[in-house]
Amino acid sequence: MSNGTPNNLKPMPEQIAYANVLFIGAWTGIVLMIITYIIYLGGILPPHVDLPLITQHWDKGVDEFLEITHSPHGWGWLTLLSKGDFINFIGVVLLALLTIICYLLLIVGYKKRRDWTYFAIAILEVAVLSLAASGLLGAGGH
Amino acid sequence: MRKDLEAMSPKYLGNSFFFINLMLFMLLAHPLTASAAENIGTHGSGQPWWFWPLILFIFCFGLGIIAVLAGVGGGVLYVPLVSGFFPFHIDFVRGAGLMVALAGALAAGPGLLRRNLASLRLALPVALIASASSIVGAMFGLYLSKLNPDIVQVCLGTTIVGIAILLLLSKNTEKPIVERQDALGLALSVHGAYLDEGTREEVSWKTHRTPLGLAMFILVGILAGMFGLGAGWANIPVLNLIMGVPLKVSVATSKFLLSITDTSAAWIYMNKGCVIPLIAIPSILGLMFGSFVGVKLLSIAKPKFIRYMVILVLFFAGAKAIDKGLGLGILG
Secondary structure, three states: OOOOOOOOOOOOHHHHHHHHHHHHHHHHHHHHHHHHHHHHHOOOOOOOOOHHHHHHHOOOOHHHHHHHHOOOOHHHHHHHOOOOOHHHHHHHHHHHHHHHHHHHHHHHHHHHHOOHHHHHHHHHHHHHHHHHHHOOOOOOOO | OHHHHHHHOHHHHHHHHHHHHHHHHHHHHOHHHHHHHHHHHHHOOOOOOOHHHHHHHHHHHHHHHHHHHHOOOHHHHHHHHHHHHOOOOHHHHHHHHHHHHHHHHHHHHHHHHHOOOOOHHHHHHHHHHHHHHHHHHHHHHHHHHHHOHHHHHHHHHHHHHHHHHHHHHOOOOOOOOOOOOOHHHHHOOOEEEEEEOOOOEEEEEEOOOHHHHHHHHHHHHHHHHHHOOOOHHHHHHHHHHHOOOOHHHHHHHHHHHHHHHHHHHHHHHHHHOOOOHHHHHHHHHHHHHHHHHHHHHOOOOOHHHHHHHHHHHHHHHHHHHHHHHHOOOOOO
């Protein structure tokens, strides 16, 4: 992105902004995962699925597992945020959303530079990632 | 002689602690140890619930160290080893494997971008193709495992053996010579420059065979999504050997690419319900902490030996997955 000319060693500002957002987001996600996992294992919040039940059935396929444990798929975890196990998804989902957030910065940068090819590529990527995140593909099945 | 003296210095004596740890974790990550763990799992249903997450954390910590020293991503080791030797269904292993690869790539991304080693100019078109393909791969992989998980195990095993062969045979080039950039590379302005910190030289680069390289990423994306593997093992040879990107830029861009490719596949697995926090979180944290230790050990370890050892482990893990999928029971 910075490489408008081969001799330009400095990244363009949006690349640095991307790096900064990624840095803050990734570490926030990781810290959140540690905190929520402690809450989960420490029993501070009751889990939706009892821990021994998980260990009994984690050798089964995902559809059967979800059915036995009455667990949601897609974005259904949002309704169970008061449960110790599903609170863990906050950190996990933050990590999975980071790239989309960072790409929005790139879209702004490419638009500013009138680099329409990369502007289109960035928009298409956001569309692809948003489609994957939406749950319209692959979710369901039980 | 100087090296001997350095080895005796307090700094390195202090690092002997890490060596002991490394040996311990190599032992833990060894197939025979994992196999023993599997036996406990199979016959030890009386284990308390915390037993497997704890073993998984320690196991992943070891994997994290070894992955850094061997120069491979965590995902490529995680999926075959954990699916082969732990009592989890392949659906959950792939879901966790993608999160492991994603977290590692996201954490590494900022440094690579700031130093301009990861090229967005190169990564963006590649990522678009690879991430769209990885969605297809993820959906196909989930369909196959619903049909019969043994099919996924056999395909995974075959892929892992292929990766081991690729790692064994591929000879990456530090600075490939690209005489003429192809039309697509030129149209996309896929070129750049970085500062070689060793020689303090500015290295300019551009791509060739860009259409072929981009086409290869369709396959890479499908495999990454289908098996929940990070795809550094494939990204680097395609970028370096086919497209003529310098090795340093290839390695950095590949790591950055994983943060995009794995995001799309991870969402498919997550939305399907394949991410169980009890499995995924200790895996992510174990591998991440392990890789920090691995980075510290880089200066004193013998990466070549470890790389060969990892290739051997991959051969074994691949064979184990095939064995498990075909129900032969030869490898336990």
